[in-house]
């Protein structure tokens with residue numbers, strides 16, 4: 331199926347937003363469209379070309395409801411009061427960043443309140459339990475594992491954008507990872523969930539580039 335939205339590469343890279351408020355919770359998403367985007371994700375790199383990725387796609391209403399309730403609970407009761415949350419950031423952001431920080435908080439609240447209603451959830455998984463990796467090997471093990479699935483997921487999200495689907499990378503359900511594993515029959519002892527990407531058709535398809543902190547704040551050439 332051809333892409334539905336005509337974007338240049340630079341437009342695609344600058345307008346693939348975390349879509350929460352403009353996600354159509356009531357319009358079903360064809361599973362074939364999700365599979366098509368995942369198929370494109372498989373062209374992403376993985377360490378040693380091992381391709382040890384697994385993608386749990388959730389469409390069942392009862393399962394989404396159960397996961398959505400867990401997400402909402404963690405979001406408002408554990409994450410929101412914590413330092414570094416979008417709620418804390420919105421309170422503490424300097425004047426110049428406050429508008430965006432408040433918009434992100436409102437948007438994240440909206441998704442948390444509606445997570446059970448997202449048409450599709452995609453949970454990228456890696457083999458093994460990352461939280462049991464011995465500390466002395468952890469940098470390589472963690473970056474190798476996550477670096478071998480996150481590029482595929484970002485490709486998935488870019489492909490989704492060109493097909494009129496909006497996505498949002500979320501991670502907070504990982505505080506209830508075992509409960510979610512039980513809901514989905516994921517063997518928790520052998521498989522680590524790494525994220526939960528919400529997927530739905532977008533309301534309108536025009537998205538804008540956003541303001542980020544300047545590259546100069548993050549750039550180091552030849553020495554730190």
Ligand SMILES: Cc1cc2nc3c(=O)[nH]c(=O)nc-3n(C[C@H](O)[C@H](O)[C@H](O)COP(=O)(O)O)c2cc1C
Nearest residue numbers: 346347348349434438441498499500501502503540
């Ligand atoms: C590792 C990671 C974890 C994230 N976890 C969550 C989450 O649990 N819930 C949520 O609403 N958004 C989550 N996000 C989305 C970010 O808030 C979002 O990417 C950021 O605000 C930038 O959005 P923008 O591209 O639309 O400006 C996460 C993003 C990343 C990369």
